[in-house]
Amino acid sequence: MKKELLIIITLIFTFNLITLAQQSKSRNSDIQIQKTWARPAVKYANSALYFVIENRGGKIDTLIGAQSNIAEETEVHESFKKDNDKIGMRPAGRIAIKPKSEFEFKPGGFHVMLLGVLKDLKIGDKIEAVLLLKYAGKIKVKAEVRDMPMTKEMK
Amino acid sequence: MKLRYHLFVIILFWGCKERLPVVDDFKNLSYKLTNQNNQEIIFPDFVKGKIVVMNFIFTNCPDICPLSSNNMRLIQEKLKREKVDNVQFVSLSFDPENDTPEVLRKFADIRNLDLSNWTFLTGDKFVTNAIIKKVGVMAVTSDSTIFKSGRKIYYYIHTDRIQLIDIEGKIRKNYKGSTINVDEIVADIKKL
Numbered sequence: 001m002k003k004e005l006l007i008i009i010t011l012i013f014t015f016n017l018i019t020l021a022q023q024s025k026s027r028n029s030d031i032q033i034q035k036t037w038a039r040p041a042v043k044y045a046n047s048a049l050y051f052v053i054e055n056r057g058g059k060i061d062t063l064i065g066a067q068s069n070i071a072e073e074t075e076v077h078e079s080f081k082k083d084n085d086k087i088g089m090r091p092a093g094r095i096a097i098k099p100k101s102e103f104e105f106k107p108g109g110f111h112v113m114l115l116g117v118l119k120d121l122k123i124g125d126k127i128e129a130v131l132l133l134k135y136a137g138k139i140k141v142k143a144e145v146r147d148m149p150m151t152k153e154m155k
Numbered sequence: 156m157k158l159r160y161h162l163f164v165i166i167l168f169w170g171c172k173e174r175l176p177v178v179d180d181f182k183n184l185s186y187k188l189t190n191q192n193n194q195e196i197i198f199p200d201f202v203k204g205k206i207v208v209m210n211f212i213f214t215n216c217p218d219i220c221p222l223s224s225n226n227m228r229l230i231q232e233k234l235k236r237e238k239v240d241n242v243q244f245v246s247l248s249f250d251p252e253n254d255t256p257e258v259l260r261k262f263a264d265i266r267n268l269d270l271s272n273w274t275f276l277t278g279d280k281f282v283t284n285a286i287i288k289k290v291g292v293m294a295v296t297s298d299s300t301i302f303k304s305g306r307k308i309y310y311y312i313h314t315d316r317i318q319l320i321d322i323e324g325k326i327r328k329n330y331k332g333s334t335i336n337v338d339e340i341v342a343d344i345k346k347l
Contacts, residue, residue, distance in 0.1 A: 087333065
């Protein structure tokens with residue numbers, strides 16, 4: 001009985017370790033970056049990085065920028081609608097992440113632009129970027145290049 | 156009495172399968188363009204006799220155009236699964252100065268798009284502008300990025316559009332490209 005209990009505890013501990021390793025955390029663990037992925041792009045074309053920022057802490061934090069070594073420029077942008085059927089894109093500025101909340105960067109909305117990628121980003125490739133938050137500091141983000149999720153998943 | 160009832164039900168269901176209205180027409184128009192293989196293409200002649208699903212893109216678009224193109228892929232896959240053929244997919248660039256045939260080819264290849272019935276088109280800016288004006292698509296330059304190398308790229312505010320064209324070159328319905336309901340357009344294609 002004791003042996004079975006030990007195995008279960010070990011399994012739970014291992015699972016938690018794996019889960020934690022898959023998430024990008026800030027120094028104080030209040031900010032979690034999850035569900036990261038990036039679009040495929042040809043060398044010198046543009047890609048976009050998507051993710052969910054979760055603020056588990058009790059105070060507001062602010063995304064103030066992003067950095068990466070895989071693109072000529074890295075900027076936080078927002079797609080916006082105009083006159084019902086038109087779409088444009090603009091720099092997003094600073095984005096407040098409220099306490100105990102999630103903020104989703106998703107297709108058709110906020111995203112980190114990887115402008116002029118320095119190599120082909122093929123489906124399955126892994127990339128890294130850094131998100132800059134006012135209080136949490138620099139958070140390293142790992143993302144897989146993959147095909148678009150189904151439209152329904154994005155709603 | 157029973158026969159009348161059955162006739163009423165049949166007529167009712169027949170009526171539900173309404174015809175799509177004609178939005179516009181490419182009749183007597185022809186545009187010289189270039190495909191992703193650098194071959195000259197006359198549009199819409201090259202798709203004559205086929206139903207066309209068309210979107211309007213620029214490849215520097217990081218967010219919406221890939222979303223629209225992905226929806227084109229989902230439509231293509233659904234039609235294939237349902238064994239609906241005689242449909243041609245067309246993606247027209249409204250940024251031909253950047254979107255050369257080679258750029259369009261790479262845009263498709265990196266996404267593993269099936270080009271067996273999907274053509275990417277570019278051409279003279281005067282011609283691509285004439286087409287988008289004809290179909291009611293707007294594309295105007297907005298912000299730009301200048302890289303350290305001096306290379307400059309533009310972004311567009313543009314109509315988010317996937318368009319359904321029938322076998323006679325008549326535009327039958329417009330959809331929002333980034334949020335299109337795949338089931339809806341597939342049902343519409345079956346009505347044509």
